[in-house]
Amino acid sequence: MKSPCFLLLIFLLSGSVSAQITDDSSRIYSITSLKDTAANEKYGFTPEFPVKVGTGPKSGPANQRAYLELLIDPSGNQVTYERLGSCCGYPSENSPFGMALLDKYEIRFTDKEGKKKKRIVYISFYDYEEPKILIGFSAKNPG
16 A cells, blocks of 8 residues: 555645646747757767757657657668656756656667667656757658
8 A cells, every 4th residue: 555645745746747837838849840960979869968858739748759750760761669767867947846857768760771770769858958860860850
């Protein structure tokens, strides 16, 4: 049986996250295209240099999915992905209690030689910086 303190903590966190996402519409972003490629080869592939997509119009993770769905692998195919969970706390003014977590996604793709590959990508929806294309990839841009 879960303790009352644990249940209270879950209640407070879920209420805080909901308020954080829905109360400040000035921090809602739509990821519809990717323009520039990252200059740093660690961008997105290490927790120290996460992709910061901000909160999407429908939810925080909506922008994570929108970002990943725009990525094209070296063979010209859309990457596939799976969320592995959260990790790697970091300070953020945009997160409840001043700490945010990154989400880890495994992306699956085909390299130029036709070999199937997997990599881990770290993404935050708490903070926003114009998302960049991962080095070695390109982007599918509508229009």
